[in-house]
Amino acid sequence: MIYVTRKAHFNASHRLHNPHKSDDWNRQTFGKCNNPNWHGHNYVIEVTVAGEPDPDTGYVIDLGRLKKIMQDRILDPCDHKNLNIEVPFLKDIIPTSENLVKAFFHQLEDDIAVSASENSKLYSVKLFETERNIAEYCPNRAH
């Protein structure tokens, strides 16, 4: 099993807010992350595909192809956008890093399955909200 990772970044605004709860609950739970005037981040995303290299190319997946999938499925909809109100596939979730990595994983897995070498598939999506705050979704890892 070989793991291939491609890194990219995008900038976006967001706020943490659960619309089914009161403003007080939101302020107390999310603190300054609940600011109604938004704040934002330079997000860094790492996408890892696991599989066996194709014997003809030596590639688990052509990283140029993976870069294009990440551009189409994540960066184009999210870059310089408001994650709460402008990204269709994030509708109805609170944009914590935990929820974002799960949503990004589902955005990517079908396109990657088609493009990777036989028996290869999306393994993990990791998101750096800041250098110090990181979330990863890795559903097939024996934890």
Place this chain on the structure above:
Amino acid sequence: MIYVTRKAHFNASHRLHNPHKSDDWNRQTFGKCNNPNWHGHNYVIEVTVAGEPDPDTGYVIDLGRLKKIMQDRILDPCDHKNLNIEVPFLKDIIPTSENLVKAFFHQLEDDIAVSASENSKLYSVKLFETERNIAEYCPNRAH
């Protein structure tokens, strides 16, 4: 002359928009940075003070004191805020990195003059909007 630098970071939302110009001009000039729903960044700020170390302490400036000044004058007003509408000292400027470093410099220089060793003063403010886009204001450097 010795140069002492302290680094810090904050997260904020903003948009580039000149209210004295038409929406069309703004869209054409600022592109996706003009998004009316905002976007955001993890800003990194580096503040440099120049001077001679105090002979008793070996400090140009106590970096704990400099950290506190940066916290009070920049991070508290800007962190997790909307730079266009929530920061009094940024009112009336377009929040490009160029304009931000100049405004931050003026926010810091008096407090630093009081706290640094004799003959020392604020030398430069550098801002990383992203890892790849950087601005610096350094008014006393012979360029």
Place this chain on the structure above:
Amino acid sequence: MIYVTRKAHFNASHRLHNPHKSDDWNRQTFGKCNNPNWHGHNYVIEVTVAGEPDPDTGYVIDLGRLKKIMQDRILDPCDHKNLNIEVPFLKDIIPTSENLVKAFFHQLEDDIAVSASENSKLYSVKLFETERNIAEYCPNRAH
């Protein structure tokens, strides 16, 4: 399963020395790391919690809460300290990175179990002694 990581740093002095062995053995085994006058590091610690996000908050664990636990249990006792002689929970171990990550894990796991979302728990502690020398303790990973 989602993995949430918080990074922090502290500075400390230490030496590698096994008091049950001769000075000669220690010098030969640990080389310059055995220096009786100590040396030191800027340690970077990464703490990872694994679990399912709470549906109300979207959090596996509130990273502000995790930051506080790391501050109380690791950074306050270790920062700007001598790891061999000033940290009660490191008494009787040789402060190699391997032994430190294990000790840090046990320092953190109870507080994290109380604070994380249901079914979540401490997953891994990773320590960068330098950028090039790294240790990780991850007892529940199927290796």
Place this chain on the structure above:
Amino acid sequence: MIYVTRKAHFNASHRLHNPHKSDDWNRQTFGKCNNPNWHGHNYVIEVTVAGEPDPDTGYVIDLGRLKKIMQDRILDPCDHKNLNIEVPFLKDIIPTSENLVKAFFHQLEDDIAVSASENSKLYSVKLFETERNIAEYCPNRAH
């Protein structure tokens, strides 16, 4: 189980080319990475050894010893070299990152088995071709 990692780097030239295929196929498959005049990288390699610390030393493996093994088995043969034509153990493979990590793993595993503490062994080899393109070989991880 504790995981100990040592990082190193080397510079090399290479091209991606499958000699059993036509020039057209190679150009179409590998694009600018197929340039017959070569291109190159600052490779960063991370080698991870897993095991239990030796009770006398607190070491899974002496990182000075691991550094020496990496120097002898990887850096000396590869640094400032052409990976396609000057490295005996890379003969007959296309030097993609996927193929490199597998070859590096086999170069290292015996020497590490001899040097690590009892029950410890090489766990993973990770290679950064650039900051954004990464491959890892980790054959014993339950994926």
Place this chain on the structure above:
Amino acid sequence: MIYVTRKAHFNASHRLHNPHKSDDWNRQTFGKCNNPNWHGHNYVIEVTVAGEPDPDTGYVIDLGRLKKIMQDRILDPCDHKNLNIEVPFLKDIIPTSENLVKAFFHQLEDDIAVSASENSKLYSVKLFETERNIAEYCPNRAH
């Protein structure tokens, strides 16, 4: 005076070789950097423009425009290329970092003069051959 910097990267192969000197002199002077089979690097380039922000835009230079100039004048001719034999504007120089930054500066200065705000101009070109080896050309700085 405000300084605006844009960072980019490219990968290339090269060797250090003075064709007017003997092979022996070259081997002795340049060591492993003289390898006739080439080696290579992930070069990082930082381009700094100095000037006053335009009052309408708040820009010293539109960083999107600067990115395009760097792409056209440096990255397109150099990326995934052999710097000794494939880059017309590097013909007849030894591709040390010192010589590269000077050549890159002259490649960029006219296009930047046209695109930057009034009274602004190219100030410095900095090149990281590796993380540890860096050269900068900054002809107008009072050193």
Place this chain on the structure above:
Amino acid sequence: MIYVTRKAHFNASHRLHNPHKSDDWNRQTFGKCNNPNWHGHNYVIEVTVAGEPDPDTGYVIDLGRLKKIMQDRILDPCDHKNLNIEVPFLKDIIPTSENLVKAFFHQLEDDIAVSASENSKLYSVKLFETERNIAEYCPNRAH
């Protein structure tokens, strides 16, 4: 004028303490940096030499030669040492970053003057005590 920089690192212990002052003054002035049991850092040092490249080599200074000078004059005496009591050329100074960069500059300048190309000389010494706390000595820069 071209500026060439070489980066290196070393680990050391130290404390900030002025022996001509009372213990109380020291505790109040230096806080936890005054800990009598020492603390430590992974120091990163950047040494910059300025001059014109030699026409035969394209070098301002052979970076292999500069690396050797830094090894002999700074790293060998300081690495894994106690900066207050084990480094002869730091005797009688308080080891703040400000005082260290000045002492390092004087350690390096003669050897560099001999090794650099004609008209070249040591320009600056920069020291990262942590990623966030930095000092630079640059005596010939028009500030």
